[in-house]
Amino acid sequence: MRNAWIVARRELYAYFVSPIAYLVAAAFLLLSGLFFVVGAARWQDATLQPMFGSLSIVLIFLAPVLTMRLLSREQDQGTIELLLTAPVRDWEVVLGKFFSSLIYYAGTLALTGLYIPVLVLYGHPDLGTIGSGYLGLVLLGAALLALGVLSSSLTGNQIVAAVTGVVASVGLWLLDLLGSLLGDGVQQVIGYLTPSGHYYNLIDGIVDTRDLVYYLSATFLFLFLASRVLEARRWRG
Amino acid sequence: MIDVAHLCKDYGSYRALDDVSFHVDQGEIVGFLGPNGAGKTTTMRILAGYMPPSEGHASVAGFDVFEDSLDVRRRIGYLPESVPLYTEMSVSAYLRYAADLRRVPDRRRAIERAMEACHIAERAGDPIGKLSKGLRQRVGLAQAILHEPQVLILDEPTIGLDPRQIIEVRELIKEIGREHTVLLSTHILPEVSQTCSRVLIINEGQIVAEGTPEELTARLHGAPRVIVALRGTPGFPSAESGFSFAGALQVLGAIPGVVGVDSHGEGRYEIACAPSVDLRPELARAIVEHGWDLLELRAAGMSLEDIFLQLTTQEPAGKNPTADGKLEPEAQSTAAGDVPHA
Numbered sequence: 001m002r003n004a005w006i007v008a009r010r011e012l013y014a015y016f017v018s019p020i021a022y023l024v025a026a027a028f029l030l031l032s033g034l035f036f037v038v039g040a041a042r043w044q045d046a047t048l049q050p051m052f053g054s055l056s057i058v059l060i061f062l063a064p065v066l067t068m069r070l071l072s073r074e075q076d077q078g079t080i081e082l083l084l085t086a087p088v089r090d091w092e093v094v095l096g097k098f099f100s101s102l103i104y105y106a107g108t109l110a111l112t113g114l115y116i117p118v119l120v121l122y123g124h125p126d127l128g129t130i131g132s133g134y135l136g137l138v139l140l141g142a143a144l145l146a147l148g149v150l151s152s153s154l155t156g157n158q159i160v161a162a163v164t165g166v167v168a169s170v171g172l173w174l175l176d177l178l179g180s181l182l183g184d185g186v187q188q189v190i191g192y193l194t195p196s197g198h199y200y201n202l203i204d205g206i207v208d209t210r211d212l213v214y215y216l217s218a219t220f221l222f223l224f225l226a227s228r229v230l231e232a233r234r235w236r237g
Numbered sequence: 238m239i240d241v242a243h244l245c246k247d248y249g250s251y252r253a254l255d256d257v258s259f260h261v262d263q264g265e266i267v268g269f270l271g272p273n274g275a276g277k278t279t280t281m282r283i284l285a286g287y288m289p290p291s292e293g294h295a296s297v298a299g300f301d302v303f304e305d306s307l308d309v310r311r312r313i314g315y316l317p318e319s320v321p322l323y324t325e326m327s328v329s330a331y332l333r334y335a336a337d338l339r340r341v342p343d344r345r346r347a348i349e350r351a352m353e354a355c356h357i358a359e360r361a362g363d364p365i366g367k368l369s370k371g372l373r374q375r376v377g378l379a380q381a382i383l384h385e386p387q388v389l390i391l392d393e394p395t396i397g398l399d400p401r402q403i404i405e406v407r408e409l410i411k412e413i414g415r416e417h418t419v420l421l422s423t424h425i426l427p428e429v430s431q432t433c434s435r436v437l438i439i440n441e442g443q444i445v446a447e448g449t450p451e452e453l454t455a456r457l458h459g460a461p462r463v464i465v466a467l468r469g470t471p472g473f474p475s476a477e478s479g480f481s482f483a484g485a486l487q488v489l490g491a492i493p494g495v496v497g498v499d500s501h502g503e504g505r506y507e508i509a510c511a512p513s514v515d516l517r518p519e520l521a522r523a524i525v526e527h528g529w530d531l532l533e534l535r536a537a538g539m540s541l542e543d544i545f546l547q548l549t550t551q552e553p554a555g556k557n558p559t560a561d562g563k564l565e566p567e568a569q570s571t572a573a574g575d576v577p578h579a
Contacts, residue, residue, distance in 0.1 A: 006337045010323075017325050082321035082380070085285040086338040087311040234288045236248070 003088040007096025008103065011070065015104045018069070024062050025108040031058050032112045046123025048115060052133040052203040056196070059141055060173055064165025066105060067148030068158045070097040071226070075156035075233075084234065091227040094149060098223055101145045109137060129205035136202030139215035140195055144169050146222035153229040238263045238388055238418040239284060243293035246279050246442075253279045255442040256293070261435075266414035268433030269422035270545060276442040277422040278318050281392050284420070285315040298387050311339070314386035318393050320377035324366030328357055328376055331365055332383060339384040351379040354409055370397040378406065382413060389413060391421040395428060407432045426545060438545060462537040463517055465489065467504040468530035488527060492519050507537065 015021040032055055039050030071094075074080040083093050113134075119125040151164040172195060179190030191197050195218070198211035239261035246254040254276045261267045269277050283290050284297060286306045294301060300308040323331055332348045341347045352358040355375040360368065365376060374397055381389060394410065395403045410419060410432055423429060429436050430450040438446040438453075446453055467485060482504060489508060490498045494516050496509040510516045517534060524531050 003338070006334070010326075010334050013330070014323070014325060077321070077324075078317065078319040079321040079323055081282075081287055081315075081317040081319070082335070083338075085287050085310055085313070085315045085317075086335075087307045087340070088338055089307070 001092070001095075003092040004096040004099060007083070007088070007093055008099040011097055011100030012103060014069070015100065020065065020069070021104060024065050025104075028055075028058060028062055028108050029111055031055070032115075036112075036115050040119075046119045046125040048119070048125070048130050048133055049203055051112075051115070052137060053200075055137060056140055056199055059137070059144055060169045061166055063101075063105070063141060063144035064148040064151065064162045064169060067097075067101050067145050067152050068162035068165060069152070070101065070149055071152040071230070072155050072158050072161040076158070080233075084230075090230045091223070094153070094223050094227040094230060097152075098146055098149050098226075101149070102142055105141050105145060106138060109134070109141070126205065129203075132205050132207050133203040135207065136199050136211075139202070139212065139219075140199050143195060143215050143218040143222070146219040146226070147172070150222045150226040150229070153226040153233075238265075239295075239297050239420060241280070241284070241293070241295045244280065244283065244290050244295055245292035246276075246283065246288075247291045253442050254283075254290070257439070257442070257444055258293075259437055259444060259447065261418055261420055263418050264414070264416070265435060266410065266419040266421070266433050268429035268436045269420060269439060270424065270426070270429055270436055271422075271439035272424060275439045277439060278392055279442075280439070281315075281390050281420070281422060282317075284309075284388075285313055285317075285390050286310045287315075287317075312387045314381035314384065314389045316377050316381040316389075316391045316394055318396075320373050321380075322365045322373055322376060325364065327362050327364050328352070328368070329361040331376065332379060335380045336383050341384045347383050347385075348379075351383045354382065354412075355379040356405065371399055371402050374398055375402070375406070378409070385417070387417060389417050389419045389421075391419065393423060394421055395423065395425065403428075461510045461514065461516075463508045463510060463520060464533065464535050464537050465506045465508060465520060465524070465531075466533035467506075467524065468532055485527075485529065488523060489520065492516065492523055494519065504532070 032051060035051040035054040036048070039047070039054075043050065071080075074083060084090070116125070116127075116130060119130075147168055148161075148165040151168060152158075152161040154164065155161050172193075175194040176187070176191050176196060179187040179194070182190070192210075192214065195215070198214045201208055201211050239259075241260070242258050244254050244257040245252065257276070257280060269280070271277050279288075282288050283295055283302060286302055286309050289303045294303075296302060297309045298312045300312070302309050323334075326334070329348065329352075332351065333344065336344045336347055349358070352361060355378050357372060357375050357379060360372060365373065368376065374394070378391070378394060381391065389410075391410070395406050398406060407428065410421065413419060414432075414434075421432070433450070435449055436447070436453060437444055482500065485504070486498055486500055486506070489495060489506060494511045494514045496511055498509070499507045501507060508516070508520065515536070517536065521531065521534055524534075
């Protein structure tokens, strides 16, 4: 675990010298501000719900951009050879990469916390709902970042990693559309597999263990697959 | 310190390594010599724990590279062919990261020592992306020796360096080799004879020769041979000078110690001598005594370069029959038969 932290620290450092990371943070904050203002002005309600709803869509597109570099650049530049010959396990590398993106994302997300005092000042927001909404954004973010790490492990090309990540995320998000075409039984299963339903529960203020388990297991699955991909790379050479 | 037994590596249907076995003792500096694509990098990657072998076993410091990969990786320093550098980091930040990954106890001191050994201390604060190829190579080397590994695996350590830096790096490798075991690959021949105590020559995934540079030269050389050229222009071989090619053949063949004489025509002879006898003075004397015009007299010694070329340029039989082609089967059999795989 300490190895994962060593890897994560270096990646965080790389985020702070990367223009793309600043761009992602700026875009995320700009859009969140827009959603906040528009939401507050339109519904005249002390709630962050509209912002949470819109940010999930933004996240689908920005999370893969944050993670695209993580493993693909290592493969492209050959630095992966340093990591894979250091006394560090493959899953520690993957976990470290994932943590760095999660920390960077959580840091950016934390800045939107500024809206809460504004709401408190001018209205009576339900802080519990806001809290579960943030929990939802963090969990959804974790799953999407893990998916991004997986797509970054598959290729040595950052752009390919980003595009694959976006397509996979959008596909996952829209999976329930497919479910609605396939009848009740299937729809239920697919409804569980898609992240959107679980997310709407959380921004509505419903913290259900099933939703937490869903996000954590999705995150775990993607990271597990990414470390298997890394291992498979060793065999292929 | 390094034990490799029957190592094979397949990339799809392509066999990059085919039954490679060798052994490196503690404190040895072994040179891994071979043309590009011979399997040097593959072997080193397997030893460094980067990839598992398809067949066979390899162990470093008693640990199997596959079963106990982490134990192996803790004990080696590895400089890959393409130096793994993060261009956005400064030299010192990069080395701190490498030291952390390897859990170096006294990080600051280790980094200072490595930077000093590789002469990059004055560039510690520079971003790696701004460094020249030679400096990058040295940063990579510093990374490999940071944790004072028992075994150092260097893939083409002097590539991209200028002559002065090459000498420095060689000195550094020799210095490290006094305490540590070093396996280095190269396709630059002088490097091997200057730095290595032993040489492994690999070609097309197989070890074709093994020994000290001197041993290799001696073994593959076989009986010493001398090349003699006498003037044989038209009209010159005449009755009064007493010279004829056939006569010369006879005279040279009669000198004690001469095992055989091959005529290459035009007055050129290749003379095979008894082992470890230098017959050049005798040959010169005989030629002068007969009053012949001597154009050339030299030992046909084989440099490491010749050996390397002979061992690694395998033309399919009949495809390109050259003078070399004639020598080749001999060299091949020498490599396979006489040089023991220690």
